[in-house]
Amino acid sequence: MSEAYFNEMYDGNGLRPPYQGLEGWYQDMPTEFRAFKQAEAEDLFRRFGITFAVYGDGGDPDRLIPFDMFPRVFAADEWRRLERGIKQRARALNAFLSDVYDRGEIIRAGRIPADLVYRNEAYEIAVAGFRPPLGIFSHIVGIDLVRTGADQFYVLEDNCRTPSGVSYMLENREVMMRMFPHLFQENRVAPVDNYARLLKRTLASVAPAKCDRDPNIVILTPGHYNSAYYEHSFLADLMGVELVEGQDLFVEGDFCWMRTTQGPRKVDVIYRRIDDAFLDPLCFRPDSSLGVPGLMNVYRSGGVTICSAPGAGVADDKAIYTFVPEMVRFYLGEAPILENVPTWQCAKPDEYKYVQEHLAELVVKEVHGSGGYGMLVGPKADKATIETFAAKLAENPGNYIAQPTLALSTCPTFVEEGIAPRHVDLRPYCLVGRDVELVPGGLTRVALTEGSLVVNSSQGGGVKDTWVIAEE
Amino acid sequence: MILTVLHKTRYEFATPVGGIIQSLRLTPARCEGQKIVNWSVDVPGAVIGELFSDGAGDHIQTVSLRNLTSTVEVNVSGKVETRDTAGVLRGHRERVPPRAYMRNTPRTEPNRAIRELVEDTLAVMGTASALDRAHALASAVHKALPYTPGATHAHTTAAEAMNEGLGVCQDHTHVMIACAHLAGLPARYVSGYLNATEDGSPHEASHAWAEIYIDGLGWVGFDASNESCPNDHYIRLGSGLDAQDAAPIRGLVLGGAEESLDVTVVIEAQQQ
Structure with missing residues (x-):
């Protein structure tokens, strides 16, 4: 493995401090024991029922995402800085949303082009001028980060709608604690298991003003065919709230109701895991049977809160991403703690030209793509692939952005021959309600194929437990 | 000019349906060109939500009927005082850029x-x-x-x-x-x-x-x-954005059946 990559466990001076508590564990682990433990982990995941693809559909629906037992570890001081940066970004994204659906000060100030926001498909005219409770649009912000050095982190993308994968963060920890309890006695690993309690508190804090009692919170799922259905039911269980589908809810008068065996029960907060377009056939796609007819009227007249707010997607669009550091400066008056990856907008002729000339060095993505599909990883692509992609790019440059290939950090990972460095990223889940909260951890995705920089589960990625060493 | 409006929409279903839910954009908003003298929207037997203004300044309300029914009527009647503003929409409160x-x-x-x-x-x-x-x-x-x-x-x-x-x-x-x-x-x-x-x-x-x-x-x-x-x-x-998005009535029939629709609109001008 090239020296060009930052190894999170070893630097020039040997074992980095956060990993020191693991030394004996992996060095003394006999091969048979490892195989046994790996089988045990798989067995536990099957029993928990986690058999879905985290990002995007595709593949065997009952497939397990490979779990790598080697934890990814952050030191307390590393995490402190990350935490400040993540919370800062989550605040700025929400300030932006609340602004562009109100007066659009950032646009009037000329800091973001009007058309990028107002002509964006994710900008919902239906909620312009509406202020959701506490002015918050994105209640769960998933921020995808990569590391390239000891102190160098980059934000790859923001997820302001309904970021998935948090059930992995929780289950990976659960499985590790069951399998290696002594590791958690020897290392002061900060707990993540209060996530569900914090999520519930966050959702309760944005109950509508019309709600005058303990808010009734539900999770709205598209149903069990959805790839993240397990996560929906898992979170509902942990929070002790109902998991509902569109047909379980109905609108009457100015409120939304849930059918129960004891008669209709008013719903105050909906944590929806379905897209805007499907929420309400009377407002968006008329052919949607996943949503609740009339829901948007109840929402806009203050009868129910929808989390994330309809229209939140305009903040996590890849074309808007470039401006997030600007949002931090504009709304918070602070210097951004986390950096963006330098990005070329192919919509701009000079930047498009640069991208076409440097395809072999760049990662090129579709503006609205996800799941690692439809992208070009220049340095890993052969000449023919690059040529085919160049033609595709030329057809519709505005549909693409490009970024340099980042030297993603590596973390030790169990492989056939023992332990080897593999590239990782990180998705922490920031909660935004009355308070802004972040549990110490997140989902670490790992590219299991040697040399691969693509961590998506749909393309050979796995997951790891993510540790933050607790403060002394 | 004073315009009076009588607008009746009648749905008849071949077999009874489980009800209807509709979002109505059937109440004009005040602006320089129009002042509402009186206005009413009535859907017999239905629960009618409160009027609210959306970001575009339109008055919206939700109507639902959750009983078995074979006819639904939406009756609008009202009187509006209008003024010629040469087509310019003035004094309309809206917040969509x-x-x-x-x-x-x-x-x-x-x-x-x-x-x-x-x-x-x-x-x-x-x-x-x-x-x-x-x-x-x-x-x-x-x-x-x-x-x-x-x-x-x-x-x-x-x-x-x-x-x-x-x-x-x-x-x-x-x-x-x-x-x-x-x-x-x-x-x-x-x-x-x-x-x-x-x-x-x-x-x-x-x-x-x-x-x-x-x-x-x-x-x-x-x-x-x-x-x-x-x-x-x-x-x-x-x-x-288009006819569907701006429709005066957007609705769904619960447990849909073959429907026939009868709409009558009568507008009359009164001398002031």
Whole structure:
């Protein structure tokens, strides 16, 4: 493995401090024991029922995402800085949303082009001028980060709608604690298991003003065919709230109701895991049977809160991403703690030209793509692939952005021959309600194929437990 | 002018249905051109939610009926005092940025014929003002689609109407929006009523026209069907990106059955 990559466990001076508590564990682990433990982990995941693809559909629906037992570890001081940066970004994204659906000060100030926001498909005219409770649009912000050095982190993308994968963060920890309890006695690993309690508190804090009692919170799922259905039911269980589908809810008068065996029960907060377009056939796609007819009227007249707010997607669009550091400066008056990856907008002729000339060095993505599909990883692509992609790019440059290939950090990972460095990223889940909260951890995705920089589960990625060493 | 409106929509179902749910945009909002003297919306047997204003300034309410029923009636009646503002929408409280109305929907997506119409119309206009260009486009659309009831249907797109070469107000408005967007002007679909008894031109009392955003003036109505701007014969109910988005009634029948729809709209002008 090239020296060009930052190894999170070893630097020039040997074992980095956060990993020191693991030394004996992996060095003394006999091969048979490892195989046994790996089988045990798989067995536990099957029993928990986690058999879905985290990002995007595709593949065997009952497939397990490979779990790598080697934890990814952050030191307390590393995490402190990350935490400040993540919370800062989550605040700025929400300030932006609340602004562009109100007066659009950032646009009037000329800091973001009007058309990028107002002509964006994710900008919902239906909620312009509406202020959701506490002015918050994105209640769960998933921020995808990569590391390239000891102190160098980059934000790859923001997820302001309904970021998935948090059930992995929780289950990976659960499985590790069951399998290696002594590791958690020897290392002061900060707990993540209060996530569900914090999520519930966050959702309760944005109950509508019309709600005058303990808010009734539900999770709205598209149903069990959805790839993240397990996560929906898992979170509902942990929070002790109902998991509902569109047909379980109905609108009457100015409120939304849930059918129960004891008669209709008013719903105050909906944590929806379905897209805007499907929420309400009377407002968006008329052919949607996943949503609740009339829901948007109840929402806009203050009868129910929808989390994330309809229209939140305009903040996590890849074309808007470039401006997030600007949002931090504009709304918070602070210097951004986390950096963006330098990005070329192919919509701009000079930047498009640069991208076409440097395809072999760049990662090129579709503006609205996800799941690692439809992208070009220049340095890993052969000449023919690059040529085919160049033609595709030329057809519709505005549909693409490009970024340099980042030297993603590596973390030790169990492989056939023992332990080897593999590239990782990180998705922490920031909660935004009355308070802004972040549990110490997140989902670490790992590219299991040697040399691969693509961590998506749909393309050979796995997951790891993510540790933050607790403060002394 | 005082306009009185009687608008009845009656649904009859072949077999009883489990109920209906509708979002109504059936109450005009006050602006310089219209003052509401009285107005009522009644759906016998239904639960009617409170009126609220959306970001576009339209008055919206939810209506639901959850019993087995074989007929539903939506009855609107009211009286509005109108004024001619030469088509300019003034004093209307709304919060949607005009640039948000630069987007097309499948119903307003232009085709080659629409592109050519715009190019041909604007080519001879040099540096004409946005207002003049909008007027010219409205005339061009009026000529391109002779008013012909029955030639198109509720789901006809702008492109389809253009190919047909015929249309009604909905088609004129969709094509007008597509044209305005090509000319770089924000545009939207407006639904409302038109008191047509005086000039005798052929159209229905339920009407639709386009609004185009002109810098310095704001939103200006263009009725391509009548090659005119809305005046005191018009009542504005609300707006949207296309006919579906701006529909006075958007609804669903629960446990749908074959339905027949009967709509009557009577508009009368009273002498003041």
